[in-house]
Amino acid sequence: MMPNVTRGANMAGLLAYVVGPGRSDEHTFPHLVAGDATITVDYPTGVELSHAGALAIARRLDRARRLFGTQVSVPNYLRESDGRIRLDAEGRKLKDPARPMTRGDVWHCSLSLRVSEGQLTEAKWARIATGFMTKMGFTADGSGRSPARWAAVHHGQSAGGNDHIHIIATAVRDDGTKVDLWRDEKHSQRVAGELELEYGLEVLESRHTGLGERGLAPIELPTRTPERRTAEPARRRLERIVRACAVASRDEGEFVRRLRGEQLAVLPRYAHGDTSRTVGYAVADTSRTVGYAVADPALGGGRAVYYAGGRLARDLTLPALRLEWDTAPRTDAEARAEWRAAHRNRPVANTDGVETVRVSPAQIQRAAQDLQAWNRYLARIPLDDRDQWARAAARAAGVVAAWSLRTEPTPGPLAATARALARSAQRPAHTRWHKPAKTLTASGAALIMLQTRHRPAAASYQLVLVQLTRTAQALRDAHTALGDLHRAAELDHTLRTELAAVHARYTAGRDRQLSPQMQRIVEGVREFSNGTIPGEHHLQAQQPSSVDISQPPRDREQDLRRPGDDPELER
Numbered sequence: 001m002m003p004n005v006t007r008g009a010n011m012a013g014l015l016a017y018v019v020g021p022g023r024s025d026e027h028t029f030p031h032l033v034a035g036d037a038t039i040t041v042d043y044p045t046g047v048e049l050s051h052a053g054a055l056a057i058a059r060r061l062d063r064a065r066r067l068f069g070t071q072v073s074v075p076n077y078l079r080e081s082d083g084r085i086r087l088d089a090e091g092r093k094l095k096d097p098a099r100p101m102t103r104g105d106v107w108h109c110s111l112s113l114r115v116s117e118g119q120l121t122e123a124k125w126a127r128i129a130t131g132f133m134t135k136m137g138f139t140a141d142g143s144g145r146s147p148a149r150w151a152a153v154h155h156g157q158s159a160g161g162n163d164h165i166h167i168i169a170t171a172v173r174d175d176g177t178k179v180d181l182w183r184d185e186k187h188s189q190r191v192a193g194e195l196e197l198e199y200g201l202e203v204l205e206s207r208h209t210g211l212g213e214r215g216l217a218p219i220e221l222p223t224r225t226p227e228r229r230t231a232e233p234a235r236r237r238l239e240r241i242v243r244a245c246a247v248a249s250r251d252e253g254e255f256v257r258r259l260r261g262e263q264l265a266v267l268p269r270y271a272h273g274d275t276s277r278t279v280g281y282a283v284a285d286t287s288r289t290v291g292y293a294v295a296d297p298a299l300g301g302g303r304a305v306y307y308a309g310g311r312l313a314r315d316l317t318l319p320a321l322r323l324e325w326d327t328a329p330r331t332d333a334e335a336r337a338e339w340r341a342a343h344r345n346r347p348v349a350n351t352d353g354v355e356t357v358r359v360s361p362a363q364i365q366r367a368a369q370d371l372q373a374w375n376r377y378l379a380r381i382p383l384d385d386r387d388q389w390a391r392a393a394a395r396a397a398g399v400v401a402a403w404s405l406r407t408e409p410t411p412g413p414l415a416a417t418a419r420a421l422a423r424s425a426q427r428p429a430h431t432r433w434h435k436p437a438k439t440l441t442a443s444g445a446a447l448i449m450l451q452t453r454h455r456p457a458a459a460s461y462q463l464v465l466v467q468l469t470r471t472a473q474a475l476r477d478a479h480t481a482l483g484d485l486h487r488a489a490e491l492d493h494t495l496r497t498e499l500a501a502v503h504a505r506y507t508a509g510r511d512r513q514l515s516p517q518m519q520r521i522v523e524g525v526r527e528f529s530n531g532t533i534p535g536e537h538h539l540q541a542q543q544p545s546s547v548d549i550s551q552p553p554r555d556r557e558q559d560l561r562r563p564g565d566d567p568e569l570e571r
Contacts, residue, residue: 001111001112001113001128001192001195001196001201001202001204002111002112002113002192002204003109003110003111003112003132003188003189003191003192004109004110004112005107005108005109005184005185005188006108006109007074007104007106007107007108007171007181008103008104008106008108009102009103009104009105009106010106011058011059011061011062011105011106011168011170012054012055012058012059014058014106014108014168015054015055015057015058015061015153015168016051016054016055016058018030018054018153018155018166018168019049019050019051019053019054019153019155020051022155022159023159024159026156026157026158026159027155027156028155028156029048029155029156030048030049030054030153030154030155031045031046031047031048031049031153031154031155032044032045032046032047032049032151032152032153032154033045033046033122033125033126033129033152033153033154033165034125034126034127034129034130034151034152035149035150035151035152036139036147036148036149036150036151038060038149038174039057039060039061039149039150039151043056043057043151045122045126046122049153057151060149061149061150061151061168061169061170062105062106062170063149064148064149064170064172064173064174064175064176065105065170065172067176068172068175068176070105070172070176070177070178071103071105072103072104072105072171072172072178073101073102073103073104074101074102074103074104075093075095075100075101075102076095076096076099076100076101076102077093077094077095077096078094078095078096080305081305084311087308104171105170105171105172106168106169106170106171107168107169107170107171107179107181107184108166108167108168108169109132109166109167109169109188110164110165110166110167111128111129111132111164111165111167111192112158112162112163112164113162113163113164113201113202114162114202115160115161115162116202117163117201117202118163119157119163120163122154124199125152125154125165126152127199128165128195128199129152129165129167131195131198132167132188132191132192132195133150133152133167133169135191135194135195136184136187136188136191137179137180138150138169138179143179143180145173145175145177146173146174146175146177147173147174148169148170148171148172148173148174148179149169149170149174150167150168150169150170151167151168151169152165152166152167152168153165153166153167153168154166192204232410232411232415234285234305235307235311235312236411236419237285237411238264238283238284238285238307238312239312239313239316239422240401240404240405240411240415240418240419241259241262241264241283241401241405242259242264242283242309242312242316243313243316243394243397243398243401243418243422244398244401244402244404244405244446244449244450245258245259245262245450246316246321246324246398247324247394247395247397247398247399247401247402247441247442247443247446248355248398248402248443248446248447248449248450248451249325249355249443250325250326250354250443251325251326251327251331251334251335252321252322252325252331252332252334252335252338253331253334253335253337253338253349253350253353254353254354254355255321255325256335256338256339256342256348257338257348257350257353257355258355258450259283259342260342260348261355262405263285263286263287264283264284264285264286265283265284265285265286265304265306265342265345266281266282266283266339266342266343267281267282267283267284267306267342267343268280268281268339268340268342268343269281269282269308276336278318278335278336278339279318279319280308280309280310280317280318281308281309281318281339282306282307282308282309282311283306283307283309283312284304284305284306284307286304309321313422313425313426314425314426314427314428314429315390315394315422315425315426315427315432317429319429320429320432323432323433323434323435324395324435324441324443334349334350337349337350338350354447355451357451358451358453359447359448359451359452359453360452361452361454361455361456361457361460362456362460363448363452364448364449364452364456364460364461364463364464365460365463366444366448367399367444367445367448367449367464368445368460368463368464368466368467370442370444370445370448371399371442371445371464371467371468371471372467373440374395374396374440374442374445374467374471375467375470375471375474377439377440378392378471378474378475379474381478383477383478383481383482384481384482385433386427386431386482387427387431387432387433388433389424389475389478389479389482390424390425390426390427390431390432390433391425391432391433391435392471392474392475393421393422393423393424393425393475394421394422394425395441395442395443395446396421396442396468396471396472396475397418397419397421397422397425398418398442398446399442399445399446399449399468400414400417400418400421400468401414401415401418401422402446402447402449402450403449403464404417404418405450406449406450406452406453407455412501413497413498413499413501413502413505414498414502416494416498417468417472417494417498417499417502420472420490420491420494420498421472421475421491421494423487423490424475424479424487424491445464449464458506458507461506462503462506462507465499465502465503465506468499469495469499472491472494472495472499473495475491476488476491476492476495479491
């Protein structure tokens with residue numbers, strides 16, 4: 001169950017919207033399911049509410065505030081065009097200087113279920129709403145004080161098919177005192193988690209395990225209107241690009257150059273009073289091909305909309321990414337130069353980085369070799385080591401994201417696979433696994449997939465696919481062993497649908513018999529055989545060699561391997 005808390009000042013307007021037709025005429029039969037006794041005494045539950053009835057309820061809810069003249073204020077933050085709170089260079093929320101505080105006596109919370117949970121009975125919604133408001137401290141039983149008035153309205157499913165209710169309340173109690181709403185958003189999440197267990201609802205994974213991903217604001221969702229036509233939400237596309245660039249990079253400076261090479265605007269966040277120390281970053285898409293991200297006059301007047309790394313995903317913050325990169329005085333100085341160049345919109349400081357190397361399509365086989373060594377490394381990770389498995393999921397997601405960027409003009413099964421793997425990487429910051437020296441990283445595979453601009457033979461991609469399939473299988477089995485059955489089922493679905501679709505893409509029109517492993521994926525069987533894709537024996541017969549790319553190579557196209565990707569280091 002997902003709570004969404006907002007504050008405002010227009011009680012009548014909010015009630016009118018809830019009982020109205022909705023943005024897409026999705027509201028049907030609006031009626032009360034529960035409420036304060038002062039409301040339900042004259043407006044019984046289960047009876048359709050009219051517009052006039054909604055306005056009357058609004059006046060009754062707002063009576064204590066008008067009677068006592070109690071003022072409830074909340075910070076009035078500046079917001080971006082997509083609704084996000086605007087931050088300053090140090091990451092602090094910015095208040096509107098003209099009006100730093102605004103009215104906030106109207107408290108609104110929607111409680112929404114997943115589509116898979118179906119619909120609840122009216123009686124169950126009534127018990128949930130009452131229990132929620134009691135635990136939130138609005139009722140006399142929950143607070144031991146005078147109650148605050150509230151009403152819960154049910155008006156059918158949302159446009160996305162989610163069953164939900166709206167709870168509208170006043171922040172002023174009947175005796176004129178204020179309801180304690182300090183950190184009410186976090187409190188609502190805890191209460192929702194308790195009610196999930198109490199009423200047997202589907203447990204929201206991100207709340208109980210910390211594995212959830214960042215949600216999208218309504219304005220970020222794809223739209224079919226001609227004014228803002230987009231193939232995928234801009235934030236999802238940015239996440240895919242940043243993830244691919246991060247995994248393909250060996251140091252921080254290279255990461256910045258790769259982002260800029262993908263047509264992203266990069267904005268560093270410096271430590272307070274120290275521009276020589278970068279503590280975070282934000283990115284925006286400078287192309288005009290992803291909808292409203294930067295160039296939609298209706299939403300931003302052409303001003304770029306930046307997303308911080310942590311806003312894209314928990315594992316894409318700068319401190320998290322630095323755990324995987326090389327650190328040395330030379331690379332640190334280079335990174336500072338690249339951040340400054342990006343901040344000032346100047347050319348990159350290093351014009352001869354490894355990201356400028358042209359990679360031959362023949363190198364795809366070497367990516368498959370790296371992934372084969374990567375899978376041997378995964379086989380040695382203890383099944384109960386959540387943090388190391390999360391790190392493995394993040395690295396694998398970067399490889400798939402790089403493949404997607406170079407082969408999918410619009411998001412396809414590879415983009416979906418990258419997102420499924422990335423969801424397994426979303427762990428709290430304090431649990432991040434610190435990589436020992438010489439640990440495999442899969443960086444070389446991501447580099448090759450990202451820098452191969454010409455389409456290689458389908459057989460080469462099949463070699464990569466079979467190794468990524470085994471990676472996803474290993475992650476799925478780890479989730480099963482850890483009891484994360486929802487995540488295990490999601491990865492199993494990815495194996496049986498998305499990766500099977502990728503396989504079909506590279507075998508279409510060819511008279512080739514499927515391997516036992518891929519045949520089982522297509523048929524939707526959970527357990528795989530030990531079969532191999534035709535041609536994999538060539539992969540097993542070869543062993544990759546280690547090349548130090550920090551030295552000027554004679555043939556740069558052949559010297560792309562990273563020290564952390566050498567299978568010999570795992571022995």
